[in-house]
Amino acid sequence: MQYGRIVRVTYTLGGPYVTYIVAEENAAKASAMMKAQVGVDASVESIGRASKELLRAIGLSAGQVKKVDPEL
Numbered sequence: 228m229q230y231g232r233i234v235r236v237t238y239t240l241g242g243p244y245v246t247y248i249v250a251e252e253n254a255a256k257a258s259a260m261m262k263a264q265v266g267v268d269a270s271v272e273s274i275g276r277a278s279k280e281l282l283r284a285i286g287l288s289a290g291q292v293k294k295v296d297p298e299l
Contacts, residue, residue, distance in 0.1 A: 228289050231277035232257035237270040246295040248277045250287040260292065 228250065234257055237244040249257040254273035262271045285293055 228252055228279065228282070230268050231282050232273045233275045233277050234258060234261050235272050235274050236261060236265050237262060237272075238269075239268065244296075244299055245277065246274075248285060248295060250277075250282050250291045250292045258289075260290070264292070271297065 228253055231248055231250045232252070232254055234247045234249050235244045236247065240253065247261060249260060251257040251260060258271045258273050262269070287293055
């Protein structure tokens with residue numbers, strides 16, 4: 228895997244969002260993975276790439292997901 232995806236999940240229109248790093252290169256697949264986890268009522272959007280170095284630094288393997296903590 229060369230990179231992952233950064234995915235934003237919003238639960239209410241105009242409301243706060245949660246960001247996840249997904250170890251999946253394909254944006255559509257990464258979004259579908261998150262949609263399956265968070266439910267159909269949430270808005271899921273792939274907003275960019277996560278480098279292979281980032282995935283390695285946070286310990287993600289193919290198919291894994293990690294929530295980004297904004298306090299870090």
